[in-house]
Amino acid sequence: MRSVITIPLASFFVFLAGFNVWVMLSGRTAGLNGHRWMLLHRIAGYTFITIFAVLSFFMLLRLKGMPDELSPRLTLHAGLALLLVPLLFTKVVLVRSRKAPWAALIALGVSIFATGFTLVAMNISVHYLRNASPHKLPTWISKAVVIAICLLAARAVLALRAQTNPLSRSQHI
Incomplete structure (x- = not known):
């Protein structure tokens, strides 16, 4: 994928994570329209996971056949992406169990947002700084x-x- 596609998609990826954290921390799910906010949260969450899977697939294709080791920045980037997998899996499993403690879900959501933000920001900033004069x-x-x-x-x-x-x-x- 080219940066023209990946930068907006990655930015939307971070927006979805931030939106979900905002919905849960602002208490919107407890109000009169709580079920609608919860549905929107769920749709945004699964969209986040889908975008993560698509971006991961295309990023792995970029690595295919590389003769050298990855740079430290790319190694950190790949490590953060791999860290997101168990965080997302744990969050989905805990939510599906319906007996998950609220604090654990909030902590996982904030961790997913922070990891996703760092994952995207470190590469977008490098991209724009390289092109800056x-x-x-x-x-x-x-x-x-x-x-x-x-x-x-x-x-x-x-x-x-x-x-x-x-x-x-x-x-x-």
Whole structure:
């Protein structure tokens, strides 16, 4: 498969995993339309597994007949893909047993999302960084992005500190 196909498909793969985690963590399945959200979660989950199987098949075809060992990045990529297999299998088996503890399902779902995200992000970032030219982006934009991220992180830390310290609110009143 070419990158024109694999990049959108892999991005959709990560989106489905993130969507499923969001559905379960937001409590949408407990509401009035819970059965619809659960059905949507199930469809997205099986679509995720199908895309994973298709991508894995075509990635294995790329490796067929390679005379040399894989690079460390590709070895890590293959290892993460192999790690997803037992995670997905365990999640499906636990869900099918219908007596699975909720916390175990949430932990498995988040683990599947984190593994899938890492699996895709490490190769998409390499793809785009290889094609990027350092002369296309002025240095001042890079500096502005770094400063903006630092300011947002500082703001988040200060907001968190204000939430965890209830005395700070009463002292200012």
